Amino acid sequence: MLDVYTLDIPGHVQIMCVFTLPPMTSPLHNVPLYRQLADRLAREIEEGKLRPGQPLPSELHLQQTYGVARGTVRMAMRELRERGLVVTVHARGTFVAARP
Numbered sequence: 507m508l509d510v511y512t513l514d515i516p517g518h519v520q521i522m523c524v525f526t527l528p529p530m531t532s533p534l535h536n537v538p539l540y541r542q543l544a545d546r547l548a549r550e551i552e553e554g555k556l557r558p559g560q561p562l563p564s565e566l567h568l569q570q571t572y573g574v575a576r577g578t579v580r581m582a583m584r585e586l587r588e589r590g591l592v593v594t595v596h597a598r599g600t601f602v603a604a605r606p
Contacts, residue, residue: 539574540581544589546572547582551591551602562592562600 535542550556563571568579583600586592594600 538581540578541585543568543572543574543578543582544585547586548589548591556602558602558604560602562602564599 537545547556547562556562562568562583565576565579565583568574568582569576583592583594586600587594591603592600593603
């Protein structure tokens with residue numbers, strides 16, 4: 507979501523945009539953030555939003571989108587690998603695994 511605010515200063519127009527990102531569940535929730543992220547991505551895979559062979563978004567993109575740390579993203583990727591939902595290819599990225 508994008509909220510736009512306009513500030514009028516005589517002779518100038520300034521526009522300030524504020525991006526509202528989809529929030530993760532509260533860090534106070536009893537499920538760790540990495541697992542919440544892994545569950546969200548697993549849902550997207552199961553619903554077909556992420557298809558077999560398709561690359562997952564980059565670590566940086568996931569960090570910025572969900573407001574989490576790099577370590578959280580890496581732990582979520584490890585969780586998805588352990589579930590057999592993704593495969594990581596060194597220097598290429600992480601991809602949705604083929605379904606058996």
